[in-house]
Amino acid sequence: xxxxxxxxxxxxxxxxxxxxxxxxxxxxxxxxxxxxxxxxxxxxxxxxxxxxxxxxxxxxxxxxxxxxxxxxxxxxxxxxxxxxxxxxxxxxxxxxxxxxxxxxxxxxxxxxxxxxxxxxxxxxxxxxxxxxxxxxxxxxxxxxxxxxxxxxxxxxxxxxxxxxxxxxxxxxxxxxxxxxxxxxxxxxxxxxxxxxxxxxxxxxxxxxxxxxxxxxxxxxxxxxxxxxxxxxxxxxxxxxxxxxxxxxxxxxxxxxxxxxxxxx
Ligand SMILES: [Fe+2]
Numbered sequence: 001x002x003x004x005x006x007x008x009x010x011x012x013x014x015x016x017x018x019x020x021x022x023x024x025x026x027x028x029x030x031x032x033x034x035x036x037x038x039x040x041x042x043x044x045x046x047x048x049x050x051x052x053x054x055x056x057x058x059x060x061x062x063x064x065x066x067x068x069x070x071x072x073x074x075x076x077x078x079x080x081x082x083x084x085x086x087x088x089x090x091x092x093x094x095x096x097x098x099x100x101x102x103x104x105x106x107x108x109x110x111x112x113x114x115x116x117x118x119x120x121x122x123x124x125x126x127x128x129x130x131x132x133x134x135x136x137x138x139x140x141x142x143x144x145x146x147x148x149x150x151x152x153x154x155x156x157x158x159x160x161x162x163x164x165x166x167x168x169x170x171x172x173x174x175x176x177x178x179x180x181x182x183x184x185x186x187x188x189x190x191x192x193x194x195x196x197x198x199x200x201x202x203x204x205x206x207x208x209x210x211x212x213x214x215x216x217x218x219x220x221x222x223x224x225x226x227x228x229x230x231x232x233x234x235x236x237x238x239x240x241x242x243x244x245x246x247x248x249x250x251x252x253x254x255x256x257x258x259x260x261x262x263x264x
Contacts, residue, residue, distance in 0.1 A: 009116035012049035012109045014214075017041075022122050030126045037181040037220040038209060039126065045166070045214035049109050053168045054213075056108060057099075057144050057237045064097030064146050065261040073156045073196070073225065087196040092154035092227075097146035100139035100260045110142050113166075114241055123243070126218060127162055132243040137250035139260050140242055144168075147175055147236040153228040155200050157184060158221030165219070166239040167211045174232030177217075178206035184223040199225055 010018065033039040045053070070091045072078065082088040104110055113119055120132055134141040147153070180199050186192040198204045211217055219226070228236070242251075256263045 007116055007118045008112050009119050012046055012112055014043045014046050017044060019118060022118065026122055026125045030128065033126055033218055033220070034128075037224050038179065039218045040209055040211060040215060041217075042210075042212040042215040044216035045109075047214070050168065050214040052109055053239075054237070056105070056110075057146070057168055060099045060103060060144060061097065061146055063103060064099050064144070065259070066095070066097045067259050067261070068093065068095040069258050071156065073154075073200070074191070075156060075159055087193045087200060088191070090200070092156065094153045094156075095151045096153065097148070097151075098259050099144040099146075101135075101141045101143065102138045104142055104144065110144075110166075110239060110241075114142050123164065123218075129245055132245070133247045133249070135242055135244060135251055136248045137256065138264065139256055139262075140251035143240045143242065143259075145238045145240060147171070147228065147231045147238070149174075149231050149233060149235075151236075152230040155225055155227045157223070157225060160242075161220065161222050161245075163217075163219045163221045164241040164243065165217045166241065167213055167215045167217070167237070168239055169235055169237035170211070170213050171231045171236045172234035174230050175234075175236040176229045177209050177211060177226070178229060179209070179219075179224050179226035180204070180206055181224045182220075183225060196225065 007019075029039055029041075070093050072089050073092060074088070078084075078089050084090070114134075123132055124130065183192065183195055183199070186195075195204075199206065209217070253263045
């Protein structure tokens, strides 16, 4: 019980996510993440914390940097050996607003969560890692992402091995999370362009995960093709909790410029 008294995170989680819950359920949840490539805990934050974070995100929104970026789904330079409309080179687009870490108040519940020893230990066990480190730059560790009507995060594989997100506000229409699990490489370890083509051309239906406000999602995004469909009504506010497996790593200057409009 000592950790629970010291660790403020339990003040912002739903009562069922106690220290005992983590002790009893983490290995089972870790198995689910390994098997499915995705884990959703839909009632993770308490209703009060959700309200607080919605108010905080709304207050910060006027300062959000709006970005629109075009990329191929591998987030790699164009390969001249393939046609422009091939799965390798086809361009997709992401439009959103973003508040970087240095604009999030010191007192935010997001920092309580991000810095919590109990939460980090839970994440490490789920991801089978020893330690998680914050980003070395001042912008990239915690981000608040805003998707207004028309905004979307189109098909891609992540560069990072895992993603940790928290949904703060759910749109009233659209903004659905769609994915294809573990379909990156064929049996020879090569990119499976034909399977990717079937997925992005709608010949294979994607899996969908419904995330509630206050829901935590862990996702193996470098092997699973995924997207968020355009928001049609309301707004989608998604927190990304970004960690590294090694100390001293900053997000690339190019990515910082793209998503935050500045590098420092
Ligand atoms: Fe992603």
